Amino acid sequence: MPKSVLIVGCGVFGLSTALELLEQGYTVTAIDRYKPPSPWSAACDYNKIIRAEYTDLKYSRLAIEAMQGWRHHPLFKPVYNECGRLMITPSYHTGRQKFEALGIRNLHFLGEGKKIEYFHGGFDVASHFKHFRENHIQSNENSKFNPESGLGHAGDSLKVLYERCKELGCEFVFGEDGEAKELKIVEGRTCVVTKSGLVFKADQVLVAMGANSGKLVDLNHQQSATGLFVTHIKLTPEEHEFYKDLPILFDAEMGYFFPPDPRTRILKVALPGSGASNNVINPHDTSDILSLPRFHNLNPTDTMPKSFVKKAKLLLAKYVPNLSYHELFDSKVCWIADTQDSDFIIDKVPGFNGLYVATGDSGHAYKFLPIIGKYIVQRLDGSLSREWSKAWRWKNVSGEFDPTQCEWRVVDDFPDLSSIDWALENSKSKL
Template identity: 50%
Template sequence: MVDGPVLIVGCGVFGLSTALEAVKQGKFVYILDKYEPPSPWSAANDFNKIIRCEYNDEMYAKMAIEALHLWRSDPLFKKSFNECGRILISPMNHKGRLEFERKGIETLRSLNEGLKYEFYKGGLEIGNKFEGFKDNDVPSNQEVKYNPEGGLGLAAQTIKDVYEFLLSHPRVRFVFGESGDVVSVKRYSNGEVGIVTASGYTHSASTVILAMGANSGSVLNLENQQSATGAFVTHIQLTDEEFDIYKNIPVLFDAEIGYFFPPDPLTKIMKLCLTGRGIKRSINDPFNSNTQISLPRYHNDNPTDTIPEEFVDDFRQLLNKYAPTLKNHNLFGSRVCWYGDTEKSHFLIDKVPGFTNLYIATGDSGHGYKFFPNIGKYIIQMVDNKLESDMKENWKWTSRLNDKMVDPAAASWRVTKNTTRDIADINFLKETVPYKL
């Protein structure tokens, strides 16, 4: 039960969303982070993220629909939402992926949503629909799905908007720098938790929520429930003329290669990302030297972590297939985006065993950002022991100490090239023109 002040560790999506919900309920909130939002460690510190409602699990579909309605209507969120829609193209021989999509659309329609879906055959129909894709190289027998509902959120901007709102709120206090840089978790004899920071100061509160995303396992023994996975992101710069052509395209998601977004309206930069080519960073578990876990290696501390040299051709292939006039543009701002994967892509939102007042909220598994407007509500419900039974079951703390490290490539619905590689085995591209986005 939330009783007294709430201490939140982490200023990413889960942390800030929880803070929003807590102040709505009249709570005083203290938030710790090494960096002021948008943190370079947050997976949401990015130009944009996909907002969709297609899930083969009704629980997440309902949550996503609720979130979509808030993206459209909530003044705090709607200004960073672009309902440009999403094109979805998947290998016609990948049964797992096709079944995932079929079930996702079926689930949406059972909830009286997803009623505007359009289905095409081949690239000609895509090109006729969207000028930016008129020169695509999609085979004539390829099934194409287009959902005009959903699209993208301007991710870093959303974080800034929520942060500025909370910063001005009389019941919220932020702590950054060494005093907000959490390095360990202490358990007192009565079961209460102390949050130890790099400054040496230990913070405490009646309710403590750890929301550190992919880095949660660096300070708390998650018992092998989460593994940090890195996705590869890069960018191209469009001219004014190119921006006019591509500014109104939907998000393009090719499950076999990758995806890209309409260009950022302020900078005219287009973001690209590969799918099915994730990496891990295996290190000795801080809580068990006999095992290994994956934890992030962030770009701000390791600026040479860009994209693998051999994946440049994959990005060129993505552009050549859908927007060939852009295929030779210089790639820049390349980096690894880290998120916290769980075994079945469920969130990990529960009370931490052995503590009387410590709760965990993590496991975004690359699909957490879209729930920015409402995930905090469910995190607070968890603390209050008011979660619905399906959420409570799916998000519960379940030790995996005797299992292998979580590998997202094992999911039947993911179109993957191979097992997840280790960062130590990657030859990173040396960018000729380093660029700070």
């Protein structure tokens, strides 16, 4: 008989793994507090960036493999939009400049990235993109455009995957019955106890709770929950018609925004250069603190810092000034699971029988949705390559975790939620 696997968390790692297991004939149960797309999942969103530029060659290869899934797999092709991405990086931030240059060199080494274009100043950009014809890019600012990047319709892609897993026989449990609260060892087997008191067990248990994984499993500071700020504007029908084929605009310092959502005309603005922590008492060591998510659906006044309202407006005013008059709404904190080296953690948990984790997304796991489950299953069955086993291994971390040291992050400020003066909002929109 096929092995049984219990998956705790129905986000990117969890659903991708469930699909792969089901296709291989495993018996799969997946539990979560909410039905996909869960408001606790970082992928509960209108869209996420799909790109292949990486400084690490093995991730470049992995991203190229994932891109083929987005373009051709019947499940993912309908929820993918290869709209391209225009990147602007401040010349003084040498770390980010090197990060992007090496990523492009890796693409070239692998025979990809041949269509990337380079622009100088705002006039050059305006002459290539009607959407940015009134931009305020300085003449000494350089940019690059990769037409082979795009976006995944994030929330929709989780729904598609969830429905397919149901068709293949996955047993899903949601609500308090599916909200994992505690790990127990019963007769030598790892069991998961949920909020309602139900006890789940299987031959193997995979915890894939994203930034919240550290609440259930003691990860020994291998990851830290980082909150990134997101807000939105709603375009008029006329504006949507003009901007519907907008490329992703990515400014490494100021933030980025996407083409408007085709159903709602909502345009998402993200301000990733600065993040935030939510330091609480470590549930596994009361003498320690740990950053864990504080979710927006339970804390609706967690919008974004008042100072970020101006930042979002300045981002729009620089690139699409015609849209900067719009009211910002549905601002929230999106929680990612940072690791110091931005590698995932996909490994067996020491001290438990049959317990594994798949976490540490570091804000870049979503793009691997079509394929990451294949690699997680390889870790479960012991066939994962030595290269990936080493990269995603359980690591012994010494010292405090500092998310501001991630090489890709352009840091302005990194407050704790307790010190934030939140912006007040009247209007709301739901996915």
